[in-house]
Amino acid sequence: MAESEFRHDVCVVGGCGHVGLPLAITFASHGLRVSVSDINARAVETVRSGRMPFLEAGAEEALRAVIGRTLEVGTxxxxxSEARHVVVVIGTPVDEHLNPTFHTMRRFFQGLIPHLRDGQTVILRSTVFPGTTEKIRALLDRSGLRVRVAFCPERVAEGKAMEELVVLPQIVSGCDERAVEAASELFGTIAKSLIVLSPLEAELTKIFANVWRYIQFATANQFFMIAADHGLDFYKLHDALTHDYPRMAGLPRGGFAAGPCLFKDTMQLSAAYDNNFALGHAAMLVNEGLPNFLVKHAKGRFDLATMTVGLLGMAFKAESDDPRESLSYKLRKLLEAEAETVLCTDEYIRDPNFLPVEEVLARSDLLFIGAPHRRYRELSLPSDLPVVDVWNLYGRGTFPG
Ligand SMILES: NC(=O)c1ccc[n+]([C@@H]2O[C@H](COP(=O)([O-])OP(=O)(O)OC[C@H]3O[C@@H](n4cnc5c(N)ncnc54)[C@H](O)[C@@H]3O)[C@@H](O)[C@H]2O)c1
Structure with a gap:
């Protein structure tokens, strides 16, 4: 980075979160002087002590190498004010109907204005509603500040950030040439290559990527349901479809399409397109309907009302401790309405209501797999314990025969 009057090269605001922290650590590991500002005092303390507040492969080791050296963290x-570049990665503001709430962003930036200084570059990294970057630029311009505004979306998958941040091309956009230059200089220190777009193009590109994944998962899940309604094992069909047939290589396997991004961003795109997004809404109905489908099928085979049902894996995906928007919780709610007792366990989420996996296995009459954590694959299940296995973790298809 060029010499400057700022104490830090970059401040990551929201930098104790799932996107912000791996990014801050990566910048700091590449020799930049980095600060993290986050309102979550507990997470700040955890990070300051060299521990990650959540699971992210390879991150804790890298954090320990930089904390107190090139990485400073605080509330x-x-x-x-002390950083040349300010990267903002607070959560995307949406309301309870998943509609974007620009006023939350506006309020956040109004609060930031007293801390900004002329000559800084403000870089939005949260996934935002199309047009947000230009609106923030207008807001900051009106305040009289001379700051550049850029949007550089995050495209890594949770759990793979440390690996992907340095190999994926980084999309860079800015409201003027100097903003593009400044953001390119910053991300050029860590990314393998840069792709320059306009802010609106970059905003839409990011959302399209998430929506595409969501729709792909929905396609697989719809096929899964059709196969199951025919009494067939979708995974047998999946193997046949994809074996030595490259045109079908992109067909995902079935399973819960959940987490903090895909559903929310599909609904954001719908809102940005006047709710005229039938494909996105269809994908939502399929993906969100999968737990209901599983319970309906189980009800057809078992007298759930007399059974203790065990639910293995509550995180939104495998090897994650992130419960946000996890469909396992929806599954639990549906099962609680049908079964006598529901017992939950997770390898990574700490919850006093969860039980050790051994106890769940010992007490359950029926199992559901919520998140396919690696360890569950290695369990030796009692041979008479039926499993509803949407992920085909045990290679026996989804429904017990
Ligand atoms: N999680 C992902 O895999 C992923 C991937 C790509 C993009 N995104 C996008 O990145 C954004 C952040 O997602 P996340 O998963 O990191 O969320 P997160 O909730 O894990 O992190 C957000 C952080 O911002 C902090 N914060 C909130 N308000 C703040 C404020 N006013 N000042 C300072 N800090 C504040 C929170 O304390 C938290 O630590 C979202 O827009 C999301 O859509 C997420």
Whole structure:
């Protein structure tokens, strides 16, 4: 980075979160002077002590190497004033109907204005509703500040951030040439290559990527349901479809399409397109309907009302401790309405209501697999314990025969 009057090269605001922290650590590992500003005091303390507040492969080791050296962390918004670049990765503001709430963003940036200084570059990294970057630029311009505004979306998958941040091309956009230059200089220190777009193009590109994945998962899940309604094992069909047939290589396997991004961003795109997004809504109905489908099928085979049902894996995906928007919780709710007792366990989420996996196995009459954590694959299940296995973790198809 060029010499500057700022104490830090970059401040990551929201930098104790799933996107912000791996990014801050990666910048710091590449020799930049980095600060993190986050309102979550508990997460800040955890990070300061060299521990990750959530699971992210390879991150804790890298954190320990930089904390107190090139990485400083705090709750003070004033840290923003001391950094040449300010990267903002607070959560995407949406309301309870998953509609974007620009006023939350506006309020956040109004609060940031007293801490910003002329000459800084503000880089949005949260996934945002199309047009947000230009609106923030207008807001900051009106305040009289001379700051550049850029949007550089995050495209890594949770759990793979440390690996992907340095190999995926980074999309860079800015409201003027100097913003593009500044953001390119910053991300050029870690990314393998840069792709320059306009802010609106970059905003839509990011959302399209998530929506595409969501629709792909929905396609697989719809096929899964059709096969099951014919009494067939979707995974047998999946193997046949994809074996030595490259045109079908992109067909995902079945399973819960959940988590904090895909569903929300599909609904954001719908809102940005006047709710005229039938494909996105269809994908939502399929993906969100999968737990209901599983319970309906199980009800057809078992007298759930007399059974203790065990649910293995509550995180939104395998090897994650992130419960946000996990469909396992929806499954639990549906099962609680039908079964006598529901017992839950997870390898990574700490919850006093969860039981050790051994106890769940010992007490359950029927199992459901919520998140396919690696360890569950290695369990030796009692041979008479039926399993509803949407992921085909045990290679026996989804429904017990
Ligand atoms: N999680 C993913 O895999 C992923 C991938 C790509 C993009 N995104 C996008 O990145 C954004 C952040 O997602 P996340 O998963 O990191 O969320 P997160 O909730 O894990 O992190 C957000 C962080 O921002 C902090 N924060 C909130 N308000 C703040 C404020 N006013 N000042 C300072 N800090 C504040 C929170 O304390 C939290 O630590 C979202 O827009 C999301 O859509 C997420």
């Amino acid at each position: 003070e918004p004033g840290l923003v």
